[in-house]
Amino acid sequence: MQSDIRDSIRARINSFLKSLYFLTRSPISTAGLIIVIAYVILAIVGPIIVGGNPTIMKQYVNYIPGVGYIFNNPQPPSVRFPLGTTFEGFDIYNGIMKGARLDIEVAALVVLSGATIGVILGSIAGFKGGVLGDVIMRVTDIFLSIPFIVLAVAFLLIFGRTLQSLVEALIIVWWPLYTRLVRGQVLVVRELQYVEASKAAGSSSFRTVLLHVIPNSIYPIFVQISLDFGNVILTIASLDFLGFGFAGPNLAEWGNIIGLATKGASGVLAITRYPWTVAIPGLVILIFVLGLNLLGDGIRDVTDPRLRR
Amino acid sequence: MDEALVVRNLKTQFFIYEGIVKALDGVSFTLKKGEIFGIVGETGCGKSVTAYSITRLIPDPPGRIVEGHILMGNLDLLRNLSKEVIIVTKKRTRIRHNNRVIKRNEYFFNKIRGKYISMIFQEPMAALNPVYTIEDQVSETLLLHNRTRMLKIIKSASEHLEELKEWQNSGSFPSFSGELGEEIEKIKEASKSKDSVKKHQELLIEAASKFSKRKEKFERMLSKSIENDKLEDRLLKTSDEAEQEAIIKKLSKETKKINLIKITRKMKRRSKDPIIIEARRECLSLLESVEIPNPSIVMKSFPHELSGGMLQRVVISIALANSPKILIADEPTTALDVTIQAQILQLLRNLQKNIGTSIILITHDLAVIAEMCDRVAVMYAGNIVETATTSELFKNPKHPYTIGLLRSLPRIDDPSRELKTIPGSVPNLITPPDGCRFHPRCPFVFDKCKVEKPETIEVSEGHTVACHLFHGKEVN
């Protein structure tokens, strides 16, 4: 009994390694993988390289000899400020280096929690079905009908603008997606014959679900996790851009940096004079999300049973 | 000429990542007029590929017919084959397409498919589009290929409107000449219930009156149609290639202009177009001819509402709607219950007698072959290895593969309990064996077999074999 679980796990690990190999065969997926790895490295070493408080950007409020007051005067990229500065005297390079960590941490927390909840609820809804399953799916449908941003804003307003609320809000926004996904997969898998065989051989339902149903429903979840990582990061950035994040304007988060660009006296139009304040942090976000999407697509192509060589 | 179709040296290949699959390695056979010709073989031997090649339904990429001739009458359907592509073969095969020629050949084949050569396939449940009604899909083929006849019928009907109305009142069938007369005869024979006859009457009269309303327009349509028909006839009769080219060019222009709008929109229930009304009526006739009960209800149904047997009948009616010269049936009964299978086969045989279509019946089931076919070809790994009349094949099989095949059929009067198999397995068609493709599994193999591909030799009247064993034993 113990050994067959171990064999099963070993087989899965092999299958995983094989998938990894196939992943690298496609140039596009490899590019995605490289980008994601690069950003993970950035998240780890970025704050260390620039030093200082890892969640707060470096701010120049006072007079800088040789330059002047840069509080309301964003500086273009130069030797002194490698990626320039933005309104209220923040160093963009500093912010970018520190930003990866926060985004990745929050996104990871949100996505993994959402996925876990989704797997549990989705398995129940799909496998057991019945009234409970219906209720779960109805609730899922209702939550999926609320636009992400709106729900997040409402939540943050009511429960306070803290990091915790933010994470909770995002988890609430994201779990329905996984529930629906997992349920769909479970519905398909449970009709497959080896599930019947497992039951016929006498496995209890729980064991069947754990050993057979879940592992075979799980590939689309990996795909979705990769894609959602990007979406969560975009949502966090959007919230921060609009000034609705959970901390002050000095938060080292990429969306927030862009938001600062509109804080000048002439509001949004100021960006036409200082394009780098918007373009650079935005590109950083774009490339990361693109990498995550490429990776997700690559995983999908590799694990799609129809395309297996 | 009593040949409906002559296939010579057909070679079809699939260019995929792993290499070139040489699916058909020079297939040749002749289909005689009015006969049922069987092609039998195991899975993967190329039977379906042959069928798809004849109608050019091979998906390109990755497949291509690389060589061969398919003669219908005097017309070689693959006339322009070599002009279509430029194959550049190195380690990875690249194909550059000559799109203009390909397009023109496409137009040409669209005329052939459904009108001269029809096909029916294996899974009737999946064969029809789930979002359109039966009526819609049957009429589609009529509207594509059968305008002339329909227009003639409507025109006659409009000229004999009074008599038709009389028929409606009295119930006695009138008799006319020409297409309308044929239709009335058909209705007389086929209609089992008074309702059905009423429907025919209604629709005929409605079509006729709508025709009279825009008489010139439809008269023009009719004469255009007749012209096109004449061209097509000429195309099949002439043996002058230049003339063939010219006619095809002209016909493809016509095909572009045909008012295909009628078949695109889901047919509105109250369409006022007489052609659509007539198409509907003929649909009714067709469903009656394939012995579908309650045809008017079935017509308005969707495919998922019908059973497999019914659907296959519908598919057959679509295939035979335009009285094609050739019908290719690819495993038509494999997916059906045995009892339904018998009905469908019987139906096919009856229809074939009535219409005179020549049928190519593809199957892996020797029982079906024995039941239905006049002549039979045995295929193995992309080659036809033996051809004979059915009784001759079963009594005197010559090719080692055929012998093995027949021997492997379990028989109830066989005392031994072992199943006899042919040792080995079907070869990889990317790297097929040299010489005779069967040689690795042949119990009679000798040196020549491993090197040289055997020619097809006629060993007795109408019985050909492709095997070195019979070299020198030809009958002349």
Place this chain on the structure above:
Amino acid sequence: MKLYVYIIRRLILLIPVIIGVTLITFYLSHVNIGMLIATYEGKIHTAARREEVIISLHLNGPIYEQYLYYLTNLFTGKWGYLSPGEPFDAGTPVFVEFQRRFPPTAELAIIATGLVLLMGIPLGVLSAIKKDKVVDQITRLIAMAAVSIPVFWLGLIIIIALGPNSPIPVPLRITAEGQLDWAKYAFTSTGALQPWVFSASGGLSRPTGFLLIDTLYYHDYPAFLDALKHVFWPAFTVAVTSFGVIIRFLRSSMLEVLGQDYIRTARSKGVPESFVIKKHARRNALGATTTIMGLFFAGLLSGVVITENVFGWPGMGTWLFDAAENSDLGSVIATTFVFTIVIVVANLVVDILYSYLDPRVRLD
């Protein structure tokens, strides 16, 4: 089953969903009682007023009673008042503000959806037909990139690209002193749109609230063109970030359809390839796409909310964020409710559309 039977069934199923939504909004609004009371107090902040509100909302009663009165208020338009945080609108009923804010958002959303369908469907179909060829690769890359772009960033880049005279609309409201609230919104002067925008200062009355329709109604063609220009860029921004999903889904849906047997049957009947695609394949592929429409709309509306804030478009998106910053609970709840109901209804419409396109669905 017949189509109308299916429609009725779906309408009945709508009720529990709406109830569910009201439950959520009820919960959200009653978590923070203080905010709730402030919402219903309006301009007056005396203790007596506070008592009034508590009694009228039955906040001292049991939960189900509160819920009942909540529902009544909800469906009679008593949504509270704008919070005093907003200087020039304090005291306006939320419902009134909603009526003012809804048409611009609807206008933007509709045009964005139109753009998505216009750009997305042909590209998705094309990508499937020419699978693995250059067109396909490029389209997939575009779709991939489009999905990765932050909405707000795209809007900003467009503004940068269009320069200082970017088409950002002027707010449709003025302060109590009759001045425009410049500090909040970036803008550009739009001569033709003046009478429309400054309606309070002797302009025209707006019959529908939709800029495009209203300008046409008054035959003010220069204003109409100007309005078109103003609507286009925000709509375009939303469309670009949303159409990637449609392209990819339509592509895979189309590919699946093209592999079906009935396509082979159609071809064997001699149906020309263009009609195989248009008549047989497309309808089936589109039918399948309606299954993701719900999710698509949710994403689209999120994009609309963000884009409105970037371009200063005076719709529910800007309302949401202004209200959130001013702790205006009533507006936020109202917005949430409306958006959700819109998506629920959109889902219903799409479902019915699907059952019309694909009769198999009606078996349910």
